[in-house]
Amino acid sequence: MANKNVTDMTVGNPTRHILRFTIPLLIGNLFQQLYNMVDSIVVGRYVSAHALAAVGACGSLNFLFFSLSSGLAVGIGVIASQYFGAGDEKQLKKTIANSIYVLTSSAILVTLIGIIFAGPILRLLNTPDVYIADSINYFRVTCAGIIGVAFYNGVAALLRSVGDSKTPLYFLILSSIINVVLDLVFVLAFDMGVVGVGLATIIAQAVSAVVSIFYAYHKVSYFRLGRKDLIPDLPMIRDSFRLGAPVAIQNSMIAVSCIALQAVVNGFGPDVASAYTITGRIEQLVQQPYGSLGMALTSYSGQNIGAKKQERVIEGFRKATLIVLCFSLIMLPLYFFFGRYICGIFVKDEAEAVISLGARALKITSPFYFALGMIYVPRAVLNGCGDTGFAMINGLTEVVCRILFSNILTRIPALDFWGIWVTTGLTWAFTAIVCVMRYKGGKWKYKALER
DSSP, X not given: OOOTTOOOTTSSOHHHHXXXXXXXXXXXXXXXXXXXXXXXXXXXXXXXXXXXXXXHHTHHHHHHHHHHHHHHHHHHHHHHHHXXXXXXXXXXXXXXXXXXXXXXXXXXXXXXXXXXXHHHHHHHXXXXXXXXXHXXXXXXXXXXXXXXXXXXXXXXXXXXXXXXXXXXXXXXXXXXXXXXXXXXXXXXXXXXXXXXHHHHHHHHHHHHHHHHHHHHHHHOGXXXXXXXXXXXXXXXXXXXXXXXXXXXXXXXXXXXXXXXXHHHHHTTOHHHHHHHHHHHHHHHHHHHHHHHHHHHHHHHHHHHHHTTOHHHHHHHHHHHHHHHHHHHHHHHHHHHHHHHHHHTTTSOTTOHHHXXXXXXXXXXXXXXXXXXXXXXXXXHHHHHTTOTTHHHHHHHHHHHHHHHHHXXXXXXXXXXXXXXXXXXXXHHHHHHHHHHHHHHHTHHHHHHHTO
């Protein structure tokens, strides 16, 4: 018998299911962002502003290298949620078993590439000489922890697929506490700089992976696999890659576009790079409710499409859009009017130029928050229903927008480096339009019928 946190979302009130599922995800993601912010605060205040820029220079690269495992986890979760919705326990257990092979192979490959090519990649991005050594060291350390990220994401996606969003929250809280404590120990006590920050992160991720696997095996019946379940199933592995690879490629393309934008940012010097790092960290907080809502909607849509209840998927989309609108209206004035105080958390008061740049940048991007949210909602429905192939179109949209806008807008004298943040806002807007158009086109309904 599966644990009590498993939830069947094919019956009952859609809004209640989505919100109850979203809240634990949101709390967990906020804790995750907490230790990301602690990384930045510890580095910015207790090492240097340049060290903060060194960590920021790796942000898009880390996202790129983590994208493969996280994208594959989404694909695995989509398959599992549809089998759960259809009541097919045998295929659900086969999905869980074969996820081991998918996640392990991808994580090892990406780890090796990241460690070996860290230097050439960061030099290609025009990372300033003043902090490139720190960037290389930080990136290599974080790449060593990809296996932990892969397995945590995999187990979390599988738990969410059967309606359990609470348990992954507990593991994230544990991971966040460990990360914060180790940050302070490695940086303040042992003076390890950015390497200590990276080391704290991968240890915390490894712990969350081990604990989540242990819990799933002992508490959720679907994870108790027999020898027959563990026999590699090539069609199942192929399905995992078929549904997960487009999401992984989408995330990779988004990361590539962010890397291209980071290269433009680096060309404007350390102060602009530090401000960009700060606003990126702050906007990650804004994205957490949207991302959490998206994960909830993916599982909700997957279960209902597996049960052939398309009308509930449509209702879920409408309710999620309303939630995004309400949250965006709340966050806009907060970041628009109080951005200076928020930016001041990350660096010492002497870094006045960085704080001023960051505060003005938030005034540029905050009016686009609703557009940002409306990337997540239709994309989540499409992924949950099996229309993950659109993910590559979505990723390509972001690549084109970030590269095109950044290279045009930053060359306009009246905008100069402010074009960086205008690029961010316009990219969100155009990508949201493309995502909503795909959802409205209704192709996801036919994709769902294929499974």
